[in-house]
Amino acid sequence: xxxxxxxEYFANGETPEVLFWIGCAGSFDQRAQKITRAFAAIxxxxxxxxxILGKEETCTGDPARRAGNEFLFQMMAxxxxxxxxxxxxKKIVTACPHCFNTIKNEYPQLGGEYEVLHHATYLQQLxxxxxxxxxxxxxxxxxxxxxxxxxxxxxxNGIYEAPRQVLEALDAELVEMKRCRSKGLCCGAGxxxxxxxxxxxxTRVNFARGHEAVATGASVIAANCPFCMTMLTDGVxxxxxxxxxxxxxxxxxxxxxMQ
Amino acid sequence: MQIVYxxxxxxxxxxxxxLFTHRVLAIRRNILxxxxxxxxxxxxxxxxxxxxxxxxxxxxxxxxxVAVLHFFVYAGFIIINIEILExxxxxxxxxxxxxxxxxxxxxxxxxxxxxxxxxxxxxxCAIFLVRRNIIKLKRFxxxxxxxxxRSDANYILLTEIVLMLLFLTMNTADQxxxxxxxxxxxxxxxxxxxxxxxPLFSGLSDSALIAVERGAWWLHILGVLAFLNYLPFSKHLxxxxxxxxxxxxxxxxxxxxxxxxxxQQEVLYAMQPELAANAPASDTVPxxxxxxxxxxxxxxxxxxYACTECGRCSAACPxxxxxxxxxxxxxxxxxxxxxxEVGRSKTPDTKSLLRDYITEEELRACTTxxxxxxxxxxxINPLHIILQMRRHLVMEESSAxxxxxxxxxxxxxxxxxxxFSPDDRDAWAQ
Numbered sequence: 001x002x003x004x005x006x007x008e009y010f011a012n013g014e015t016p017e018v019l020f021w022i023g024c025a026g027s028f029d030q031r032a033q034k035i036t037r038a039f040a041a042i043x044x045x046x047x048x049x050x051x052i053l054g055k056e057e058t059c060t061g062d063p064a065r066r067a068g069n070e071f072l073f074q075m076m077a078x079x080x081x082x083x084x085x086x087x088x089x090k091k092i093v094t095a096c097p098h099c100f101n102t103i104k105n106e107y108p109q110l111g112g113e114y115e116v117l118h119h120a121t122y123l124q125q126l127x128x129x130x131x132x133x134x135x136x137x138x139x140x141x142x143x144x145x146x147x148x149x150x151x152x153x154x155x156x157n158g159i160y161e162a163p164r165q166v167l168e169a170l171d172a173e174l175v176e177m178k179r180c181r182s183k184g185l186c187c188g189a190g191x192x193x194x195x196x197x198x199x200x201x202x203t204r205v206n207f208a209r210g211h212e213a214v215a216t217g218a219s220v221i222a223a224n225c226p227f228c229m230t231m232l233t234d235g236v237x238x239x240x241x242x243x244x245x246x247x248x249x250x251x252x253x254x255x256x257x258m259q
Numbered sequence: 260m261q262i263v264y265x266x267x268x269x270x271x272x273x274x275x276x277x278l279f280t281h282r283v284l285a286i287r288r289n290i291l292x293x294x295x296x297x298x299x300x301x302x303x304x305x306x307x308x309x310x311x312x313x314x315x316x317x318x319x320x321x322x323x324x325v326a327v328l329h330f331f332v333y334a335g336f337i338i339i340n341i342e343i344l345e346x347x348x349x350x351x352x353x354x355x356x357x358x359x360x361x362x363x364x365x366x367x368x369x370x371x372x373x374x375x376x377x378x379x380x381x382x383x384c385a386i387f388l389v390r391r392n393i394i395k396l397k398r399f400x401x402x403x404x405x406x407x408x409r410s411d412a413n414y415i416l417l418t419e420i421v422l423m424l425l426f427l428t429m430n431t432a433d434q435x436x437x438x439x440x441x442x443x444x445x446x447x448x449x450x451x452x453x454x455x456x457x458p459l460f461s462g463l464s465d466s467a468l469i470a471v472e473r474g475a476w477w478l479h480i481l482g483v484l485a486f487l488n489y490l491p492f493s494k495h496l497x498x499x500x501x502x503x504x505x506x507x508x509x510x511x512x513x514x515x516x517x518x519x520x521x522x523q524q525e526v527l528y529a530m531q532p533e534l535a536a537n538a539p540a541s542d543t544v545p546x547x548x549x550x551x552x553x554x555x556x557x558x559x560x561x562x563x564y565a566c567t568e569c570g571r572c573s574a575a576c577p578x579x580x581x582x583x584x585x586x587x588x589x590x591x592x593x594x595x596x597x598x599x600e601v602g603r604s605k606t607p608d609t610k611s612l613l614r615d616y617i618t619e620e621e622l623r624a625c626t627t628x629x630x631x632x633x634x635x636x637x638x639i640n641p642l643h644i645i646l647q648m649r650r651h652l653v654m655e656e657s658s659a660x661x662x663x664x665x666x667x668x669x670x671x672x673x674x675x676x677x678x679f680s681p682d683d684r685d686a687w688a689q
Contacts, residue, residue: 003688024675026687033687040688054685058674066627066646067663068548068653070519072670074526105515110523151628156514182633183321186577191627195676196662199624202582209577 001044005054006087016051019089023096025226032226038255046131060102067192081112095119097152097225120163138257140170146218149184150225175216189227210235221247261353268350275484282491289602293557298507305506313505318636328383335380359447371451381423384416398570415495425479432472435460500565501637508638513629521545548650551611552598562639563595572631578624585624587631587641
């Protein structure tokens with residue numbers, strides 16, 4: 001799979017259909033890198049000309065902003081918007097709901113206006129318009145899957161159905177946790193919590209969510225966010241179910257099951 | 260003798276309205292201690308929110324059973340107030356049931372509806388008391404409500420039950436007197452509910468019955484006027500402020516944080532110094548984030564006064580649920596308490612919302628998940644307050660956990676929150 005950067009497209013006078021915004025977790029975190037590769041493989045197999053920014057991509061500033069460091073956020077936003085606007089980027093897809101939220105909702109006011117899609121919505125569109133075709137009776141057929149709503153895709157942006165429709169394409173049995181959709185419980189990583197130790201309490205948020213997910217009896221927990229991925233994987237481990245229950249991103253599941 | 264009652268009524272009524280107005284103006288002044296923010300865009304969407312969220316109580320219906328009970332109390336409260344109008348006119352003019360001859364048979368229907376609502380209000384309030392004090396729902400026994408707030412909730416429910424029972428007692432006695440053909444008690448026909456309870460009073464003399472009727476009438480209206488003045492000192496104020504709060508609620512996507520144009524400008528000048536040369540000079544040093552209530556917006560303070568301490572926010576908060584110090588309900592209660600304190604004091608004190616009321620530990624436990632914002636039936640946003648206070652901590656005091664400072668420096672130096680080389684950003688593709 002040949003992955004081209006925006007600079008390469010630009011040098012050849014070409015324009016990709018979409019820019020794949022990787023995000024820092026997707027770039028550096030070993031577990032999230034697998035999700036990045038899976039989603040890139042989907043785009044490749046579906047024959048979609050896509051680009052990445054490569055070394056020109058930097059943190060959107062989301063964790064800095066939510067921790068209270070507006071200066072740092074504005075610096076990161078300024079630089080990213082400069083790069084994106086210089087390439088004339090129109091459409092962005094990302095597998096990170098935090099990057100999605102920031103670029104979609106917070107960059108326009110700072111001069112960065114793009115069509116921004118989270119990969120859940122993008123995958124749903126590709127399935128709906130037939131650009132992705134699923135295998136008959138794939139690896140997840142008939143399996144119990146539970147879906148964890150990330151806060152920044154769900155409550156923050158009201159996207160609850162697209163990821164569920166993507167999972168339906170797997171022919172699996174979707175079981176809901178008690179707290180789902182707009183009532184979904186956070187994984188514990190948002191608001192820059194990912195980068196610090198939790199405050200003291202009776203338990204960890206990801207342990208609580210891990211137990212709830214395991215209690216559904218599902219063999220797969222479907223996630224859509226690299227931070228949720230880390231937190232839920234730890235939560236499942238704490239519940240002693242790491243052998244039986246896998247935490248997978250929806251992109252990984254689709255990639256395994258497409259023709 | 261009648262004129263004495265009329266005068267007494269006038270004095271009580273004027274005093275009650277004057278006191279209420281005085282308190283309302285004080286609350287308005289306290290709310291306007293907050294900084295300005297423009298929340299008047301998209302009026303059509305705002306009216307829709309007012310209708311759906313405040314009048315329609317849309318969020319309450321996330322739990323339909325409780326929503327229906329709450330709706331009885333709310334509808335009863337609004338509709339039975341039409342009866343208060345008659346009581347006030349009677350009290351001032353010395354008349355008795357002045358609407359009865361004017362409305363004819365419609366009067367019977369109106370009173371019938373009021374009585375059914377009164378029964379529903381009393382029953383619902385009784386169920387609410389049971390939920391609070393016997394079933395002990397988690398969000399009601401939380402330590403957030405220790406002391407006055409817990410009593411406040413019970414006083415409100417008890418008062419409403421007592422007022423409804425007085426209203427029904429008054430009507431029953433009236434019906435009994437009508438049946439006996441007592442002077443001034445003109446026949447109206449059988450009231451739908453109390454008409455059936457007349458035999459209860461069969462043992463009383465006419466004068467005793469009149470004493471019961473008058474006594475219930477006076478206690479009811481005095482109770483209503485007293486409750487009117489209790490309202491703005493209590494969490495019950497939500498019955499009024501839920502409406503402006505729904506109208507002025509933030510219309511941005513929940514994930515969008517408030518921009519800080521001053522910092523945006525500063526970063527722009529740092530990046531493009533040629534623009535700075537032509538920038539208008541400013542001699543005021545901007546303040547970043549919120550340390551005290553004056554740094555919050557007036558909407559944040561309106562939120563605080565609109566809060567009815569129901570605790571749906573905290574019941575949904577991941578931090579509260581896992582035993583952290585943070586409880587979004589307490590954020591609102593503390594903000595209101597501080598606004599009250601600042602509003603009352605003649606001279607500025609040395610206290611602030613930060614630390615004297617809300618601790619850093621609480622602010623740092625938030626995952627910005629928006630569950631509290633999603634749950635609030637009266638459109639309160641505790642997250643907005645938390646994020647403004649975090650901005651103050653980091654930008655004015657450089658106060659952040661060590662891990663966050665490392666995250667900041669990683670973003671600055673390596674363009675990612677972790678310490679990886681920017682050159683390896685596309686290493687996954689190899």
